[in-house]
Amino acid sequence: MxxxxxxxxxxxxxxxxxxxxxxxxxxxxxxxxxxxxxxxxxxxxxxxxxxxxxxxxxxxxxxxxxxxxxxxxxxxxxxxxxxxxxxxxxxxxxxxxxxxDTTLINVMTRTCNALESLVGNFNQQTERENRVVGELEKLHNLNRLDILKLSQVIMNDPMKVKLLFNLDEDLKVEWVKQLLQTP
Structure with a gap:
């Protein structure tokens, strides 16, 4: 000691x-x-x-x-x-x-901060996923299975998420068709 x-x-x-x-x-x-x-x-x-x-x-x-x-x-x-x-x-x-009580308070503060961070990250991820799926549902020529596959491919790459929201409708349809054809 x-x-x-x-x-x-x-x-x-x-x-x-x-x-x-x-x-x-x-x-x-x-x-x-x-x-x-x-x-x-x-x-x-x-x-x-x-x-x-x-x-x-x-x-x-x-x-x-x-x-x-x-x-x-x-x-x-x-x-x-x-x-x-x-x-x-x-x-x-x-x-x-x-x-x-400072030690216990410090432990609880760190635990609460970590939980808040996890919940915040989870909420942001869920919001992004909902926005991507909503944007894909606006495209009329996609079925549910295509939307699921595309949402998974797009969510794995942040640049694809930005592209999805920044392309105009005609380019977006062509880009989505190309994404569906790539394995």
């Missing part, structure tokens, strides 16, 4: 420990992996994260080794960690430092 860390001091007596922000992030990562992730329990990944934390605090009497016991207990659905949870709940009336 880094002696110049600016993390929170947690515990009392011999259990007192200073957590660095990087250790907090790794612990939150591990807990998210165990509790929230729908991918299931990944034994090796959680143990790797806990081992990284354990390397930094080899001089303490209590630390990540105790967390490993709780992780194993939570994996087997036992209630071995219940007393420590009850002790923590009695401390909830204390004043919290401003940095206490």
């Amino acid at each position: 880094d002696s110049t860390s600016s993390g929170q001091i947690r515990g009392c007596g011999r259990n007192k420990r200073v957590w660095t922000p990087s250790e907090d992030e790794k612990l939150v990562e591990c807990l998210v992996e165990l509790c929230v992730s729908r991918k299931g329990y990944k034994d090796a990944n959680a143990v790797d994260i806990l081992e990284e934390l354990d390397q930094g605090e080899a001089s303490n009497d209590i630390g990540v080794d105790d967390l490993e016991v709780e992780v194993d207990a939570s994996h087997t659905n036992t209630i071995a960690s219940t007393p420590s949870i009850m002790e923590c709940s009695s401390q909830s009336h204390r004043k919290r430092a401003k940095n206490d």
Whole structure:
């Protein structure tokens, strides 16, 4: 553990420990992996994260080794960690430092930003696909199968999308016929 860390001091007596922000992030990562992730329990990944934390605090009497016991207990659905949870709940009336929740907030912010980006990209792609299909439906000599094939070919190349919207009607019909004939 880094002696110049600016993390929170947690515990009392011999259990007192200073957590660095990087250790907090790794612990939150591990807990998210165990509790929230729908991918299931990944034994090796959680143990790797806990081992990284354990390397930094080899001089303490209590630390990540105790967390490993709780992780194993939570994996087997036992209630071995219940007393420590009850002790923590009695401390909830204390004043919290401003940095206490920043790691979780950062993780949630990154997750929300990634989700917003994915949804935005999906909506833009869907809108482009609808515009291309709508433009192809305006051409009277195409059946549904031709529209499906052409929309797939055109959507794979951004330059073809631009061409579709910029050509006049006569050229567009000729270009579409040529696209249908190419394998």
